[in-house]
Amino acid sequence: MLNLELKPLVLALAGLFSIVSIAHAENKAEALELGSVDVVSTTPLQALGTPISEVPANVQVATSKEIDQQKPLNLGEFLDNNLGSVNTSNGVGNPYQMDVSYRGFNASPIMGSPIGMSVYFDGVRFNEPFGDTVNWDLIPSNAISSINLIPGSNPLFGLNTLGGALAVNTKSGATSPGISATLTGGSWGRRAFQFEAGGENKDRGIDYFVAGNVFHENGWRNYSSSDIRQLFSKFGWHNDKTDLDLSLALADNKMEGTQALPLSMWSNTKQAYTYPDSIKNKLAMISLKGTHFLADDKLVAGNVYYRMSNAKSFNSNAQCADAGCPDTINGSIDPNYQGLGSFDAQNVTSKTSQDGYGGSLQFTLLNDLVGHHNNFTVGASADWGHVNYNQDGYLANVQGYQTITDQTMTLLNYVRLKAKTDYYGFYATDNFAFNEQLNLTLSGRYNIAKVDLIGGTEADANILS
Template identity: 45%
Template sequence: MSMRSQARRKRRLQRRAGITFCVGGALAGLSTSVWAQAEPPVAASAPASASSAASSAASSAASSAASSGTADGNANSNTTPTTTLAPIVVVGTTPLLGIGTPLTLVPANVQTVHAADIQRQGRQTLSDYLAANLPSVTISDAQGNPYQMNLFYRGFTASPLLGTPQGLSVFVDGVRVNEPFGDVVNWDLLPQQAIDTMQLIPGSNPTFGFNTLGGALSITTKNGKDNPVGEAEIQGGSWGRKAAQIEQGGTIGQNLDYYFTANAANDNGWAEQNESRIRQAFGKLRYTDADTTLSLSAGGADNDLHGAQTIPRSFLGNPRQPYTYPDQNQNSAGYLTLSGDHYFNDTVELSGNAYYRHFRNANTSSNVNNDYGTINPDGTVDTLQATNVQSTVTTDSYGASLQLTLLGKLGGMQNQFIAGMAVDAADSRFTQSSQDATFTDSRATVGIGNFAQQTNANTHNTNYGIYLTDTLSLTPQWSLTLSGRYNWADATIGDESGTQPQLDGHHTFSRFNPAVGINWNPTPALTAYATYNEGMRSPTAIELACADPNAPCSLPNDFISDPSLQPVISKTYEVGARGRIGGNTTWSAAAYSTTLDNDIEFISSNGAGSSQGFFQNVGRTRRQGVELAGQTKYGPFTVTGSYSYVNATYQSTWVESSPSNSSADANGNITVHPGDHIPSIPATTVKLRLDYAATAKWRIGTNLTWRGSIYAQGDENNQDVNGKISGYLLIDMDTSYQVTKQLQVFASVSNLLDKRYASFGALGENFFTGPGNTFNGTAPVNEQFVGPGAPRGFWVGMRYAWK
């Protein structure tokens, strides 16, 4: 490196010295993951690389500057003393983090999780961690597998289940990972060990693009410069779970760093048919200098997940038994991301990325023939008990984003302006075949004859977005944020079989979504804000191809018809505040209301227990509520708590088929009215996390989670005689002991009190009313089906680290 380049690099690092950048927006040094965040107000007037390298570079520069200052002071007593700035918490308010925005200027109740927080609790899945720790986050088990949970945040869903209306967007290193075919989120594909930070941004922030109706989850992965260590871990315990993982990070010379992790887990499952096999790998290679960061990351997963499905309440004498089986999902993925940022000078930064993802899901499911005993068109009686369905979704997605950040002054006031553009495209192929089957006494299906193809469809999706956001520091206490994004979506569906030409269709959707927010920082220990924002979700290919009530299809999907659906529009209002009391206590409070116009629901043709149905715009829905959170530290104790309330209701009148609902009319229909509560969303959740550092080497932690009652799917009118699924309290514990500097042993217990509970419910017909719960298609019974929670489980492990 030339002397000129060295001097330039030193000047840039010195400008950043004394500023601690924490990607995602959490203050460093606290031992728990979710808390109210507050920092002194600082205008966005100085460059600050939001890459992980900036943090370490700033720290190094601070040390160098201090040493240099001392030396210079000895030589020249007139040298101006160095001033160390207060820490600045930086939040990414766009998918491409770029420079980021100081939290004091962000009009949102942002929540952040760090890698150490995830590792400390040792939870099996990412969704389980989020549900146990973050305010307003809950999960429900509709599939009977821990890696396939539905996750709710403020009443909006991120689910791996095709056909579930999605309302949350998820990003990994700026790349959207909602699968294009159905906007689903496959939690089992996310590399948990590779996560450096996660930030959960509430509301309909338009800069995050499509599907950000209720919020966005932005994940940043580790790099070798900030994680220059190696680590190997093994663990095992209840239900035959065995897991191992390894990670290694480091630097190569002055400008290169690398990171790699891989893991494998086998789990027999707590139920009879919900075993899992997980294989994941992730790697990253980076180049960094004073002005530029270039990163190439790649990863993949190959997972095999079995589900026990929901079971009727009459089966709860043995909650481990499945309703029918098999129910298997084989997920595989591979992805490659190239990203980078470059500082042209102290006020201009350009960032961007390009990516390619390949995803494949192979599903095998067993289904009851709901038409058993009916008269066929030829006059014969339908005596077919079951069908086996095999479906495959293969998707190749690719895209790129580019973002420019300008720091400066506008009318003499500090200003940060961001402009960006993004294009995302995907090609998907969906095939589905069906086979007649019969049930054994254990409710396994046995195929009769060969599989016959029902659907062979290709889809192509292209999404374009152009966004702007500007943050203006009106005064040292007041700031104004204006944002907007124009989205344009194109979806093409084509029949490849030659037998379903009615499937062919082409759809376009477009809209400009605005946002405005204001922040007030009267003191360094208090921030108040108010915001309004809008978002958009265009109907997915799976919804567009299954939207005709006269031609219901099955999920994952037997595409038949292709009428238009309207895009879902969200409008969110939020007010809130966050602050600090003394040096050890933080708090936050927020109140919000999000209204959806043209919300989309899956309308079952035979009740919630059936996969036959169609998608329909059901008018207006609303989710509104409050969030309270706080954290305090007292000696070796750290206490974090939160209370969340969400009132999720329908605001329009509509009719659906739900013959298993006790209030259904003679045609099996129910009428949903404004004010009726949306199923699966608990009104209240209370969470408490206790951390105790018993000694310098021994730590103990406990989570207490209370989740309120919910209505079952199929009870959208809230009138079924079965009522709600009861709420429950769960207690989990974790502990670790540092045997040596390199060796740590740890243990965890879930559901300490061995509570029997259910997190999901649906109304349907139970066809297994014969002796020993065998098939009895002539006498099905309407019941409430539930998704039982796992009993108490215990795991132990050890972790060895090296430099």
């Protein structure tokens, strides 16, 4: 593997500021972005933070320094290699489309998977409006400043936070100044280029940060290539009390994968069982977040966002008997074999268009209560989503493990579905210190969720709410 990296010495200075606490920072608003492994925020938006020793859970923290040193293929790979109780599986057959499991609860890109984790990206809920799935290929790893993995059924992070919440924060020009570029090449046709650039004008209180990824790999198996294109930019302004950040995230990815092989084909593990199987994901997300100190112990934080994501998939499904897909296994009749007349396969295409938008507002008060240290946070969030989902299944034939759609384009089945989601949440948490050894944390959330489904397998399907 060839790895060429250019990085000015100024980047080394960024690590010196990572341990600066808010209480001693000259600029309180900017200090919120610096982060610390000793004080963590356990709320969706940035707060004044709680000492990690006072959090009644095993919160795991990772920083950009660890990510930059390891240069993982993607965020899922980094979580698997570094955080406890995290595992990944790859049923789709592509390294960018893995299932991430934390203590048995999943965050998966596969529609219909039981989702048990919430993922937040700079305070914006990153789970898709349709199915609450998580597309890990849309998150650029070199733009990440810090990661907080908060275990348990934490009510502050909303629906489906059954096993935990993952809060991802991005870099800024103030925290990551300088220029970095990495060129990588390797086996299976791997070619990758990463870059990031950041800077700050302290006199004007403005900063910028840009990061990009271009990745291609043929994959170690046939028909399992990956083409990843990610771009992230952030522009910020701050003074001694206020910090504003406008960010834009773009992605345009195509990933191919293939299924697990039956025992009868293990003589060549690189071959595809059936193909093609591909997923195309596109994302455009813009968000504006801000924090403002009303006083040293009072902080207001908020954000608004809009995201547009499109996904297209092509799935080959063989249930056949020919030279490329036998109906026997080791000489015995396959009990699962079902014929389709003169056809022996099915190709399924799907297209999902999603628009999501919303915002959050949060207030934190760090003050003594009846003579004891107390940290109180209250907030509200609103998220809306509009979804168009189309799926078509066509008759096909297998030729050399490739499923070829019938020329007549015979439609076996179809789905035409429109969905509208409205989610509202009101939450609060309080951390009360009886003494230096004993703290009590009380959290709660009230959710209002409405989901409208219009359509289905019939054009005149009823509306479901």
